[in-house]
Amino acid sequence: MSAPRVAVLAGGLSHERDVSLRSGRRVAESLRARGCEVLLLDADAHLLPRLAQEAPDVVWPVLHGAVGEDGALRDVLELLGLRFVGSGPAACRLAWDKAVAASVVAAAGVAVPGEVALPHATFRDLGAHPVLAAAAGWAGLPLVVKPARGGSALGVSVVRDERDLPRAVAECFAYGDTALVQRHVAGTEVAVSVLELDGRVRVLPAVEVVADGGQYGYEARYTAGSAEFFAPARLPEPVARRVAEAARAAHEALGLRHLSRVDLVVREDGEPVFLEANAAPGTTETSLLPQAVLAAGLDLDAVYRGLVDTALG
Incomplete structure (x- = not known):
């Protein structure tokens, strides 16, 4: 059987371009090590002509931010009749909007934080001060402000003093036009990767994240030594099973x-609380998916080749 030709898409024009380039290079290296012929392509105006010219067997979008995770690019790949690794357009749209995703996952029986989505227009029409006062009074302190659509913790703030709330919302709007205000959930932060290989869903061991300063922000995610990871997470076995069940329920709901990463907080009582799901999890040297693969005793190169074979099959 000839080696599959795989077009790995990386880069794009989102705030997460640099992370995407690093992720794409890692995936390309792994696939080459497993015998694939790999094209590493940027998501720009030259992409579609290149795909038509190269005629890859499968495309792997390793793109973070809107260009890779809001479903639009995957719509185009389907229009072109190209197979691709990862979730379809509709699922990406659901996961990309954190408020919508939380509603879907809650309906599947998984706990979610109390939250409210506030578009920029709401502040303009009703006045920033009364809206912020209402949000703070409802959520209590501390609370979390984050873009309703986005990744890599860009624009995310934990607000412990109400005087810091206007600044947090302003920073959030630098990355999107809707702010998600959440009740803060205290507990152990974990990430659970879900893979579909050999015709079955496999939930990998949870990875526990302990970030410097207590917040797993952009720098902590992509700067070596800025966070401590425990793979598998330091959870009692019954709690670890509940976390795995919650992650699988979110993935399926x-x-x-093919692959996803579900981020949760485990409360002191052992209840996992869903935060968000990632349709295009990072694959850099500090990313959580590769750590989970290794914690499961799997070969990373083999897993990536298996995902390509799954998409082809």
Whole structure:
């Protein structure tokens, strides 16, 4: 059997371009090590002509931010009749909007934080001060402000003093036009990767994240030594099973496929609380998916080749 030709898409024009380039290079290296012929392509105006010219067997979008995770690019790949690794357009749209994703996952029986989505227009029409006062009074302190759509913790703030709330919302709007205000959930932060290989869903061991300063922000995610990881997470076995069940329930409720990463907080009582799901999890040297693969005793190169074979099959 000839080696599959795989077009790995990386880069794009989102705030997460640099992370995407690093992720794409890692995936390309792994696939080459497993015998694939790999094209590493940027998501720009030259992409579609290149795909038509190269005619890859499968495309792997390793793109973070809107260009890779809001479903639009995957719509185009389907229009072109190209197979691709990862979730379809509809599932990406669900996961990309954190408020919508939380509603879907809650309906599947998984706990979610109390939250409210506030578009920029709401502040303009009703006045920033009364809206912020209402949000703070409802959520209590501390609370979390984050873009309703986005990744890599860009624009995310934990607000412990109400005087810091206007600044947090302003920073959030630098990355999107809707602010998600959440009740803060205290507990152990974990990330659970879900893979579909050999015709079955496999939930990998949870990875526990302990970030410097207590917040797993952009720098902590992509700067070596800025966070401590425990893979598998330091959870009692019954709690670890509940976390795995919650991650699988979220993956399936959102209609994700092939691979995903589900982020949760485990409360002191052992209840996992869903934060968000990632349809295009990072694959850099500090990313959580590769750590989970290794914690499961799997070969990373083999897993990536297996995902390509799954998409082809």
